[in-house]
Amino acid sequence: MNYVYIGRLVNTHALKGEVRIISDFPYKSRVFNVGNMIYIGKDKTPVIIESYRTHKNYDMVKFKDYLYNDVLLFKGKSVFCLKEDLSLGDEEYLDSDFLGKDAVYMGKNIGKIESIINNNGYKLFVVSGKFIPYNREFIDSVGDAVSFKNLEGIL
Numbered sequence: 001m002n003y004v005y006i007g008r009l010v011n012t013h014a015l016k017g018e019v020r021i022i023s024d025f026p027y028k029s030r031v032f033n034v035g036n037m038i039y040i041g042k043d044k045t046p047v048i049i050e051s052y053r054t055h056k057n058y059d060m061v062k063f064k065d066y067l068y069n070d071v072l073l074f075k076g077k078s079v080f081c082l083k084e085d086l087s088l089g090d091e092e093y094l095d096s097d098f099l100g101k102d103a104v105y106m107g108k109n110i111g112k113i114e115s116i117i118n119n120n121g122y123k124l125f126v127v128s129g130k131f132i133p134y135n136r137e138f139i140d141s142v143g144d145a146v147s148f149k150n151l152e153g154i155l
Contacts, residue, residue: 001082002082002083002084003039003044003080003081003082003083004080004081004082004083004086004094004096005025005078005079005080006021006023006025006028006031006038006079006080006081007021007022007023007024007025007059007078007079008021008022008023008076008077008078008079009021009040009074009075009076009077009078009079010022010058010075010076011075012068012071012072012075013055013058013060014068015068016062016067016068017062017063017066017067017068017070017071018051018060018061018062018071019060019061019062019063019071019074019075020055020058020059020060021058021059021060021061021079022057022058022059023059023079024118027086027088027092028059030085030086030087031081031085031086032049032052032059032061033049033052034049034050034051034052035048035049036048036049036081036085037049037081037082037085038061038079038080038081039079039080039081039082040074040077040078040079040080041074041077041078042077042078044080045074047063047064047066048063048064048065049061049062049063049064050062050063050064093142095116095123097142098113098116098125098142098146099113099114099115099116100112100113101113101142101144101145101146102144102145102146103125103127103128103132103145103146103148104145104146104147104148105147105148105149105151105155109145110127110128110130110148110155111127111128111130112127112128113125113126113127113146114126114127114128116134117131122134125146130154130155131154132148132151132154132155133154137150138150138151138154
């Protein structure tokens with residue numbers, strides 16, 4: 001199974017078993033739906049979403065058959081979904097899809113994508129110590145390698 005990190009369960013909320021999840025996952029609308037299954041912690045405990053809402057910058061989720069004392073065990077744990085459940089389109093990618101791929105600009109290999117950093121809400125690819133904006137405007141194609149365009153003045 002291919003698990004995808006979607007956020008962290010930071011706390012409980014009230015006494016009915018609702019939890020607060022902090023997430024900047026781009027496809028939350030596909031994950032946090034009533035009846036969907038998500039997975040909690042290192043052991044990937046499966047839970048079914050009973051209700052969902054947003055509150056401030058949190059995703060508020062209630063799990064089916066879990067009460068307040070049950071969800072206390074999940075506090076501070078990572079939250080995952082299955083990549084297959086996301087049904088990504090041809091032009092939709094997860095950050096993990098880019099990591100380790102060769103970066104190509106004007107037909108020349110400029111290095112491997114080492115990591116992706118979030119710089120105050122603005123993502124950047126780290127390629128051989130250089131920063132390339134994580135923006136569709138600069139990505140030409142994605143396959144075995146990531147081909148970039150319009151990088152004049154950036155590299």
